[in-house]
Amino acid sequence: MNIGEVLSQLSGDFPGISHSKIRFLEDKGLIDPERTSAGYRKFSAHDVERLRYVLRMQRDHYLPLKVIGEHLDAMDRGLEPPAIEEVGPRVPKVALANDGLPSVDSFRASSDLRISRRELLKVAEIDEDLLAQLETYGLVAASRTGHFDADDLVVAKTASELAGFGFEPRHLRAFKTAADREVGLVEQVIAPLRRGRDASAQARAEEAVAEIAALSVKLHATLVKAGLQS
Secondary structure, three states, X not given: OOHHHHHHHHOOOOOOXXXXXHHHXXXXXOOOOEEOOOOOEEOOHHHHHHHHHHHHHHHHXXXXXXXXXXXXXXXXXXXXXXXXXXXXXXXXXXXXXXXXOEXXXXXXXXXOOOEOHHHHHHHHOOOHHHHHHHHHOOOXXXXXXXXXXXXXXXXXXXXXXXXXXXXXXXXXXXXHHHHHHHHHHHHHHHHHHHOOOOOOHHHHHHHHHHHHHHHHHHHHXXXXXXXXXX
């Protein structure tokens, strides 16, 4: 988008936005739009969302630009900015279905979170022995840089909570095996879509993966619940 198109998108929520305001925020390093060979700014959807965040933090919370910049830096690294008192309703980051199961949106979402081994131990509240066992049974795995992601964090935290009921990592291997089988089945169904030659084939495949994943989790959870209640 050019700067005029950006103004058109933002002016409804922020009537005071102007060319000079956007250039000022760029000079402060809060946004970094691409430049054409002729020197014109070209804004991505990500740039517009950053602008929305900056303008909202200024208008609703009166935060200085330095603090807003620190928030943006944290989000760029996969972290969350400090909690700020809300001035209105907000939508949960991960939408949940009415029955408490993850929705399709939760499977579309991705996270850039990267945490060290020490940070994982602290946040998940587990010890080194439990983490080592989770790695042994393939339940979590560090990247080539030695970092863990958001899924590893959830698995580790859940394993810690299950340990309170007597579950050991070797018991959790059954969950991993079941999940691998479900993934294999989904991949088998999606394979024809991935082979599509048109530009939108990959997008359709990813959308189908999210929908099927949400349905499979719902089915799995319902069958477990029914089995325990029978």
